Amino acid sequence: MVSASSTPLGPPSAPVSGRFLRRAAGLATVGVALAACGSGGTTGATAGVNYPTQTITIVVPFSAGGPTDTVTRLVAEPMSKSLGQQVIVQNVEGAGGTLGAGEVASAKADGYKLLLHHIGMSTAPALYANLPYKPLEDFKTIGLVTEVPMTIIGKSDLAPNTLAELVAYAKANKATITYANAGVGAASQLCGLLIEKAFGVDLTEVAYKGTGPAMTDLVGGQVDFMCDQTTNTTPQIKAGKVKVYAVTTAERVKSLPDVPTTTEAGLPDLKVGVWHGLYAPKGTDDAVIKKLTDALAAALKDPKVIAKMADLGSAPVAADQVTPAAHTKLLTAQLDLWGPVIKNAGVKTS
Amino acid sequence: MDWSNVALGIQTALTPTNLLFCFIGCVLGTAIGVLPGIGPTATIALLLPITFNFEPVSSIIMLAGIYYGAQYGGSTTAILLNLPGETSAAVTAIDGYQMARLGQAGKALATAAIGSFFAGTVATVVLAAFAPPLADAALKFGPSEYFSLVVLGLVASIALASGSMWKALAMIVLGLLLGMVGQDVETGLPRFAFGARELYGGLNFVSLAVGMFGVAEILRNLQTGIHRPSMVGEVKDLRLNRQDLRQIAGPIGRGTLLGSALGILPGGGHVLASFTAYSMEKRLSKHPERFGKGAIEGVAAPESANNAAAQTSFIPLLTLGLPAHPVMALLIGAFIIQGITPGPNVISDEPVLFWGLIASMWVGNLMLVLLNLPLIGVWVKLLSIPYRILFPAIIAFSTIGCYSLGLNTYHVFAIAFFAVLGYVLIRLGCEPAPLLLGFVLGPLLEENFRRAMTISKGDATVLLTRPISLTMLIIAALLLFAAVAPSIRKKREVVFAEDE
Amino acid sequence: MSRLSRDDLLAGGIFLAFGLAFALTSATYDIGSLLRMGPGYFPMVLGIILSAFGVAIILTAVLKAVRGHPATAGLDEGGIPxxxxxxxxxxxxxxxxxxxxxxxxxxxxxxxxxxxxxxxxxxxxxxxxxxxxxxxxxxxxxxxxxxxxxxxxxxxx
Known part of the structure; x- marks a missing residue:
């Protein structure tokens, strides 16, 4: 490039570009050579017998520190113990979790790149028109992990005290009542869709970017009510900063024993929980899946995992749910549930 | 203030283990923060997993150390290489980098360190003494108030540019528009994303800042004919003399107050801290024309405001369990994984954590200043690396740093795009800082306005009937009037002196 | 009349182009009303404002030239690398x-x-x-x- 520095202005002279091309060609050769040594080192993915022989990566399609990331890190540690290989967590966030899921869908089916995704796996096909993967066909399920319950909460000085009163209040004040959600595809938005159905009211939804700011405005009394995971709501409920109306699970939640379920409160259809499942790309060897299922099941029996999940207001799923069959069944049912609900609500992101 | 709690905090912070973790956090934070383009948010995201294996209190202390350590590190790169990793550093870069070009890199770094330390000390006292009542007051801020606050911030940011006011305004609006790229919060519709799902999450601040500041600067330095003078050859005064100290005392004090106040607001007040402080100093200065050309106040004010805000932004997190910004949201995850539920009860349930963390903040700030003052000489030596090696290194570090956050290659391509845009606009006399601020504030402006309108049923007068909102809009209007009104045109021409 | 500032004209043109591009793209989104603002509302308004600023920069440059003020120079001179x-x-x-x-x-x-x-x-x-x-x-x-x-x-x- 010595000659070029003395060239004042104008397009590059012919010799410069000629040399440049030759250099580029040389580099390409180097690149190919490097590629060759790189792939030569990796072992074949055939054997389920020897699996695992290298580090396993679990992709979380959300940012580090979020609830899904937390769940993943909790199970990753005990899983690496029982698998005898390091299990690391990688955050590939964006587009409501579809970027990370897409990456795993197209990854090599050798059991070294897995996906831990939540309920969003079942809502994405209805929300995103051009999804590059199909949840049921492009993944193999490994097992369910946990289901985080949700709570319906209101600002501390909202008039109604029970869920029935809240329904009546919402009907009487449908022009002014506001519902906060954490953005399209968020659990709070999905719960809002079910609430509209169950209450029979069109809600005025106020959208936030994430649960944090939505909760801030609820605690500050700027919006009327919302429905979110116990992870986010329990501390505010316990401190009396918000009013709690119901939990959206079939049974009462251990950390909130005084709070009635939606069924008890007379709205049995209003059931939603943020379930998490572990996936591998389609074509992964069944022996590999078996090993992963076993490792996951063992991790979910770890007392430390159980204790930390309890802090999240959650618990590992029942042992019979940590199977590919149970996981696939729930995924199928959830795809059937959310597809129509989301389509009827007219939510579409592209 | 309950002294037994303060004693408990100091006791906790001074245990050898916690001192060590605080130190490691500060060092790691500084070391990563100093990498080009990587600011505090990115640093915390990168290092968060490391802390998951430690004891709760120690790991939270370490994370906090990483957080303010990264603020220090980020300013260092902004000053030396014109490479801000976060909004606050973008403001510091304006005058800090000019000081470095004038051979005063050492002075600029020392000013940043001293300003940050002072601000950190004051903000720690604020945090210890008034956290709960302040947090409750901050909740009075609803969408209308935030909208008006952002408007006020945007108007104030005109002062970031020293050239034409119209160009500064246009850069702000272009920044606001770039901030709209990605999925709309309310409907999820991807806007201006050209169908690429990689852009649904919006553009990345790091790509924008690295492109428009760092790489655009490299392109300018590569201009044929202009041989960049080696800066280090002229580094004279590493130390601040008495006159410097007199010059920075006021800006540091005012910046600290302003930053402490803004940091408390959970809805994003902290991003306004550094540049409102800068704008305020420029307006108060008898020689506003020096700003943008290496004014030491232009480093002192935003650095102290930023560090104060960084500290007080822990208030909504610790007292209410509400995260004020992405870093705080990351910390919530860290709390949970440690088995601590962040919420209004942290102070009473976890006094050791709460008071230990506060005490360790001050200890951490002290460590940082002790660590960084002697290091200034080393950092400045970085500039003696021949430029032809330095700039490929900047490009390599920035691209890896940008890619490592979410493995999204679009954020790498965006660097190149904004480098070209930045280069062209800078050549045409448009300074990049207002654009960056517009970019950060754009989503806040839109989201809060839409929320305010939804909650008020489309009644725009809500912005004028709520007293806090009205007050801020009046101040904004006065500022704007002062900037454009022909009657005070003379004064304006000084503020926006058309230089060169 | 003195020489027109080429820099100002170009800068104004760039802002005008960006403003129009954003405004026109926004027009393909739902605009909505003040009560229920669609995704196109805000960028549409901002796009129009940016275009207006672009025009203002061009007009100011023309006015300056007409009045005989010297053209303001950009931040740097020298060739493009x-x-x-x-x-x-x-x-x-x-x-x-x-x-x-x-x-x-x-x-x-x-x-x-x-x-x-x-x-x-x-x-x-x-x-x-x-x-x-x-x-x-x-x-x-x-x-x-x-x-x-x-x-x-x-x-x-």
């Missing part, structure tokens, strides 16, 4: 294209080599040395010390 600039941009773009399929090492080698070539007085050999050195440094910092899980070589996936 076409070749060097292209090398730097190519370095960034190629890193983006190569890093996912080929891994960090090939992407870094190519990117730092091209970037180094853009330096004043750097020979191809010198660039190669800088490139290898920086690649090693980056791997040490990001992969060894920071433990970033980035593939170094093609994974064959």
């Amino acid at each position: 076409w070749v060097r600039g292209a090398l730097v941009l190519a370095a960034i773009m190629l890193f983006g294209f190569m890093v996912a399929p080929l891994g960090l090492v090939p992407a870094l080698l190519v990117a730092t080599f091209l970037a180094a070539l853009a330096g004043h007085g750097t020979s191809p050999l010198g660039a190669a040395v800088i490139s290898v050195g920086l690649t090693v440094l980056c791997i040490v910092i990001f992969v060894v010390i920071l433990q970033l899980k980035l593939p170094l070589f093609p994974t064959g996936g």
